[in-house]
Every structure is written in structure tokens, then in C-alpha cells.
Amino acid sequence: GDSVTQTEGPVTLSEGTSLTVNCSYETKQYPTLFWYVQYPGEGPQLLFKVPKANEKGSNRGFEATYNKEATSFHLQKASVQESDSAVYYCAPHYNQGKLIFGQGTKLSIKP
Amino acid sequence: EAAVTQSPRNKVAVTGGKVTLSCNQTNNHNNMYWYRQDTGHGLRLIHYSYGAGSTEKGDIPDGYKASRPSQENFSLILELATPSQTSVYFCASGDWDNYAEQFFGPGTRLTVL
Numbered sequence: 001g002d003s004v005t006q007t008e009g010p011v012t013l014s015e016g017t018s019l020t021v022n023c024s025y026e027t028k029q030y031p032t033l034f035w036y037v038q039y040p041g042e043g044p045q046l047l048f049k050v051p052k053a054n055e056k057g058s059n060r061g062f063e064a065t066y067n068k069e070a071t072s073f074h075l076q077k078a079s080v081q082e083s084d085s086a087v088y089y090c091a092p093h094y095n096q097g098k099l100i101f102g103q104g105t106k107l108s109i110k111p
Numbered sequence: 112e113a114a115v116t117q118s119p120r121n122k123v124a125v126t127g128g129k130v131t132l133s134c135n136q137t138n139n140h141n142n143m144y145w146y147r148q149d150t151g152h153g154l155r156l157i158h159y160s161y162g163a164g165s166t167e168k169g170d171i172p173d174g175y176k177a178s179r180p181s182q183e184n185f186s187l188i189l190e191l192a193t194p195s196q197t198s199v200y201f202c203a204s205g206d207w208d209n210y211a212e213q214f215f216g217p218g219t220r221l222t223v224l
Contacts, residue, residue, distance in 0.1 A: 042217060043203075043216050043217050044201070046213075
């Protein structure tokens, strides 16, 4: 079946350092790929999505490239801020309107 | 004006009791979803709906029922609540446009004693 694996958290970084959260999906199809972010006390919200292979998505300084060959969609940011502390979810959409959420990566940024 | 709202936001129930969680969306989306969120499991899909009158089983439907009486409303029903159903529940709406992007509500924290 289709599944997704992402960096196991929690991840703690210092402000100003770089971030990579790995995401790998297993599938024979080519899904649309999403990154969602969830701040404390809120529901998840879309960070960005990439519907096509080999294209890049970005928002708020975060970016990820849809790597069809490697079946990966790693989230990166060059310089994190304390306000980036949140849980990040990778989620492919294959069909039927259902997103397959990874287990989430909790990120904490120290000032 | 939040597009997806949930009620109640917090609920304490007793084992064996009936619990109904409600969700309303003003996005005019066809699809609606119920998830639960637990540490170490991320978001897991319980039930979903493609429109008024339709409900579909998600990945973990056991112990839950769903009802979609209208385009705007989607309820999750726990007929006989158990402590294992203590969790945070999220409702979401979405449509086939925008590649099935989903919009989430603020969540309901349910504690079953």
C-alpha cells in the first residue's frame, strides 16, 4: 500500500541554523505532494504543495523539490526562526481526495 | 471568520456514553474528513464524505460512525465511548480543485474517563 516516512522527531535547533526534514513516499503512482504545518493549539495548515514531479514548492522561506526518481520531498530552510517551532507533516495525495499523513516531525527552535 | 469550525472544543465523557462531535464548513467544499491525532501516530483518517448523504470509512473507523446531513455539516459519533478514544479530533474540508488540498478546523480535545 501507499505510505510515507518522515524524519522522526523531536528535532531541536538553534535559531539561524539550517533545517532539513526528510520525507519519503512509497508508491507506484505520482502523487501531489503537500507539506502541512501545525502550530501549538491549532489545526494543520497548508505550507505548500507541488503537483508535478521535478518541480519545487516554497513558502515562508521553506522549500521542497518533488524528486520522482528518489520518491522524496524533503523540507528545507536555510535559517530557522523561533516562530518556526511547530509540527511538520508530509502528505502525498494519490486519489479519492485522501491525504496520507506522515507521523509528523516536531521542531523546536531555541533562541 | 473561520471557514471550518468544530464544537465542542473540549469534551469530557464517561466510558460507555455517547459522544457527538460536530463540524461546520463555509468553504462550500464537497469533501469532509475526520481525523484523530495521537502522539507517535500523526493524523489518522477515521471517516470521510464526498457530499451530503455520503460517508466512507477511513483507515481506523472501528468504534466511530459519521453523518453528513448537509454540505456544510459533518458529525463524528461515538456510540459507546472508551478511554482508548481519548484524543484530539480534527475535521477538514476539501475539494477536487487545488489538488485535493484540505482545510482544517481547530480541533476538539476529547477525554473519556
